[in-house]
Amino acid sequence: MAKYFSSDGVETVKLDEARQQALRDLLDDSSPSVRKALLAHFAALGPDALHFLQATARGHHRVLARHAAWFLEELKFSDPVAEFRGFIRSLNYELETGALLLSRTVMPQLDVGACCTTLDAIAARCRELISEPASTRQQCRIINRVLFHEWGFHGNVEHYTDPLNSLLDQVLIRRTGIPLSLSIVYLLVAERLGLALEPVGLPGHFIVGCFEDSPPFFVDPFDKGVFLDPDEIYSLLRANQITPQVTDLAPTPVREVLCRNCRNLVNHYTATGDAERARLFASFVTEFETTYERHAQP
16 A cells, blocks of 8 residues: 655655555445445545546446546536536636636645634734725725734745645645745735736736736736836846736736746646646636636637
8 A cells, every 4th residue: 555745745654556456356346344344445545536436427337437427526526627627617607616627637625714714814904904095006905914014824835836826725834835825825815805906917917906006006916016116027027037027917817827926836836846747727728718718719
């Protein structure tokens, strides 16, 4: 029975072929005591049981496939990868839903409710500190105080390519991330406060923009919420040998935010030697691109 470490460093049990065959031999046993024991065993295995049952349910052995499907239904196991693909194909792109579905493809057992509760708590603390009437810029200063000083969110400079930096649930737990994931947290808190902020995907960086104020202003969550104006952003781009374009400052569609998140994970899983997960997220990128191209046709 081999052991391996998941992407979050937790030691788990991997089902070898002999153990999988032993479970297949029991799947069609209709004895109530055997079924009860298998249900408890699968529940304890968690993701490993999910993968085993899904593979069996899709297999060519019809009897075993039917029984595997029964266990999946009883255990309320879902297929996070299929759910995220369905989300991509739906064209109904909502940032919080998409970010959590994306995270579930790596962390199937993540507690969605806990993620939402954390975001609600951050927003509630911001409301306590906001004195009306307050401008959008003033409210962003409060978000900065709560997120980066009280809660301690920060950019993960030391381990930038750690894939966990791009998974929303892990960013909320560890309170560290990369520019895109910290921008997502910032946007989700702002949305709870009724602020109309937008994601802005710069070349090589990611920030948050407010286009309702004149002139517009920008926030860099990776730099503890520092405020930037367009000229300062252009200077930053030039300093990185990038020729600025006016379109660089335009809001980024949610579709592209999530697709870029997947691209980051392709790069980061490749850097960590996890070729299987790199291929999975590359397939999501392809799914986003082909879905967009298909529906963008006149």
